[in-house]
Amino acid sequence: MKLSMNWLSDYTDYSKAGNIKAYCDAMTMSGSKVEGYEIKGDEIENVAVCRILSVEKHPDADRLSICSVDAGLDRPLQIVTAATNMKKDDLTVVAKDKSTLADGTKIKAGKLRGVLSEGMFCSYEELGLTLHDVPYADEHGILILREDCRPGDDIRDVLKMRDTVVEFEITPNRPDCLSVIGLARETAATFSVPLHLPDISVKGGAGAISELVSVEVKDSALCPRYTARAVKNVKIAPSPLWLRARLRMMGVRPINNIVDITNYVMLEYGQPMHAFDLRTLEDNRIIVRRAEEGESITTLDGAEHKLDKSMLMICDGKKPVGVAGIMGGQNSEISGDTKTVVFESALFDGTSIRLTARKLGIRTESSSRFEKGLDEKTPLDALERACSLVELLGAGDVTDDYIDVYPSEGHDVRRIKFEPERINRFIGIDVSAADMRRILEKLEFKFDGGMIIPPSYRSDVLEFADIAEEIARMYGYDKIEATAFKGSACVGGYSEKQKFVRRLHSLCVSMGLFEVQTYSFISPKQYDLLTLPENDPRRNSVKIINPLGEDTSVMRTTAVGSMLEVMAHNQSYRNASASLYEAARIYIPGASADIQPEEKLQLVIGFYGSGDFYKLKGYCASLALKTVETGEHTAENSFSFVRANDAFFHPGRCAAVVKNGKTLMTLGEVHPDVRDNFGIDKPCYIAFIDAEALYSEKYDKIEYKPLPKFPSVERDLAFVVDVSIEIGQIERVIIDAAGAKLENVKLFDVYSGKQLGEGKKSVAFSLSLRDSAKTMTDEDADKITARVIRAAEEKLSAEIRK
DSSP states (O other): OEEEHHHHTTTBOOGGGOSHHHHHHHHHHTTOOEEEEEEETTTOEEEEEEEEEEEEEETTEEEEEEEEEEOSSSSOEEEEEOOOSOOTTOEEEEEEEEEEOTTSOEEOOEEETTEEEOEEEOOTGGGTOOTTTSTTSOTTSOOBOOSSOOTTOBHHHHTTOOEEEEEEOOOTTOGGGSSHHHHHHHHHHHHTOOBOOOOOOOOOOSOOGGGTOEEEESOTTTOSEEEEEEEESOOOOOOOHHHHHHHHHTTOOOOOHHHHHHHHHHHHHSOOOEEEEGGGSGGGEEEEEEOOTTOEEEBTTSOEEEOOTTOEEEEOSSSEEEETTTEEBGGGOOOTTOOOEEEEEEEOOHHHHHHHHHHHTOOOHHHHHHHHOOOTTHHHHHHHHHHHHHHHHTOOEEOSOOEEEOTTTTOOOOOEEOOHHHHHHHHTOOOOHHHHHHHHHHTTOEEETTEEEOOTTOTTOOSHHHHHHHHHHHHOGGGSOOOOOOSOOOOOOOOHHHHHHHHHHHHHHHTTOEEOOOOSEEOTHHHHHTTOOTTOGGGOOEEOSSOSSGGGSEEOSOSHHHHHHHHHHHHHTTOSOEEEEEEEEEEEOOSSTTSOOEEEEEEEEEEESSOOHHHHHHHHHHHHHHHTOOSOOOTTTSOEEEEOOOTTEEEEEEEEEEETTEEEEEEEEEOHHHHHHHTOOSOEEEEEEEHHHHHHTOOOOOOOOOOOSSOOEEEEEEEEEETTSOHHHHHHHHHHHHGGGEEEEEEEEEEOOGGGOTTEEEEEEEEEEOOSSSOOOHHHHHHHHHHHHHHHHHHHOOEEOO
16 A cells, blocks of 8 residues: 555644654554655656747757746756747746756756757656646647746646655555555554544535436345435546646556546545446446346456356446446446546445456456455445545536435444453553553544444454554554563473374384375275175265365275275285385264264284285284283283184184274285285285274383292193184183183194094193292192183083093
8 A cells, every 4th residue: 555645644744753764664663564665756856847938940950949948047048959839938847957857867958959958848758757647738749837836946846746655565454554544543643643534525506316316235245335426517627736646646547537536535535436427327227236147247448247146236227337346337437528427435245346356357456445344434434525526626516415325324333341451461561541541542442431442444353352452553562571481381292192103103113014104085986896895884984075086085984995005006016025004094974964073093004925814913913912911811901812704804814803892903814806806916914903992902001020939830731622612712711710820821732633523623722820929839730720621611611632
């Protein structure tokens, strides 16, 4: 946002700053960041008004003239020129000897065809101006002035070319500062000086507006307020110099008095406006509605745009005449013979304006302001200001009244509790409640008892923190003393669960496995490759709303398929063997759409070409021994391997690790059909571990046990049992029956033969027994052995092999 300091001085006195740099520094510190400033007019030197005293032909050049001019000096100057549009008594611009033009060109006295020229006449271009800045100028000649001036006057003063322009970086939360008045408010508050807003008074006298035009708003959600006022007997003409100069300093091109008034008010109030030629409005109606399918409009820039139903349009009785808040239509623009104008000043929904501007590829000063959100009270003030300028410039006759469609009038006023002590604690300052009140009042906040009422244009002030920010920036950020952070220090580190997961990683690496990482989203076809039954709950996956494609459309419920894909990839690159693991995330859908999916950690181990089922069992046993084994030989505290079955494992070559009735791991050889589906042509083995269940059963308490003082006693037992009984079952019976004096139990033989009988097998175990308090006798050992035999007979129908 550019700010003309000449314009600013109409509303407040900033001289308290001392100089422009101090002003910029103070404004930045109070929250209005200054990007830089430019002193206009300094580039031109020694250029003045002159009166032509005489014009004579050059004796040696047909296209040159010799002019005597009064430039306010003690003698006339002689200027040789090729211009032809001047005559005696004209006021023009002369660049005197040792002068500088706008583009940096230096002018010195010299001879032209033998005749001394003590300077040069200037056109508007040589002053850095355009025809819009000096509309009466001759496009092909020197500048003949029509301003009230005298010979010798500095041209920069005559054409109001002296100014200082400060450029501010306005944050999106402060749309009120995208205006001269908004920045004047900030200036007045920063330097604690009075603010003088323009006096708006409209005489009217041109009758009722209802006799000229009607307004209907069909979508009040996208247009909360719409105001309009008409001007009759419009006289289209160039704007006066002071208005053109202010627009030029703010970077806006002057066009004509009516259009310039709308731009002037937009810069002054931050409220975009538009002017319609009444004769172009069908049925003398203005209808604010969404576009209909198939409609189009040609905007003022000459571009044709196709519209859709999401776009808010300003229409007449039959067609769109403007894109609301963005740009007017070519079919309703002001022209030189316009006689009646309707001014529009409205409030439009910022989101709607932004989306429409993006779709149409148009971004204007108007749309950028509406996008950020404007004050609902400003449209009427801006409308009245525009009409007062019309009367000031004599550009037409204003109607007696106006139209104001404002269905949301009377909305709730924001109120925020005033908490001085809390503000002091929050910022780290010591400011009295009275001083805080003075700061807020100079920012135009009001008080109602213990409540603060922010001004309507401060839509960014919503809660306590916003009030604290206002106090802090006006108190002075540079005055807030630096203090150390208070509170106890946070000690970083891993949680117990994170430590457990890292331990699993370490164990896998120590077993010679290489980590892989795969995507959590997969194709639902992967479940078919795994041959999961149709009713398998693992087919119920979380579906991604906006997937990259079908191959990544669901969140996996098992990571086995991902591991098989990695193994297949390795085999396709002729890797003879691969031993891999992944700590994978899986996602279990909630019971209903309202319940978030459960994210679980699943550890998957897979290998091919480097072992068999028993190697995989060893991996799983090692993980269990390092995580859930307590060292106490009871059936409840020890894990065990049991026969299991799963759709993607080879039947009869699948097992599970169980503890306390909870399945911790499932392992086995991958079914040949599943291998073929994934393109793997050799046996491969997979184990998937429920890391969450493993963590819930973890045992990581380290206890010191002294070396045994007394010798152990060994006993060997061979049981004849049905072949259907698992060895793990027998181990659990032995452990439970032997009790605390059992130090170790080890399988050393499995045998089956005709002499045992059909359906029978012999299973032999070695029991290591020890008493920590004394030397165990044979009698003690025999009692324990008898208990074990009795338990095996009762629970397993086992017989001791003779």
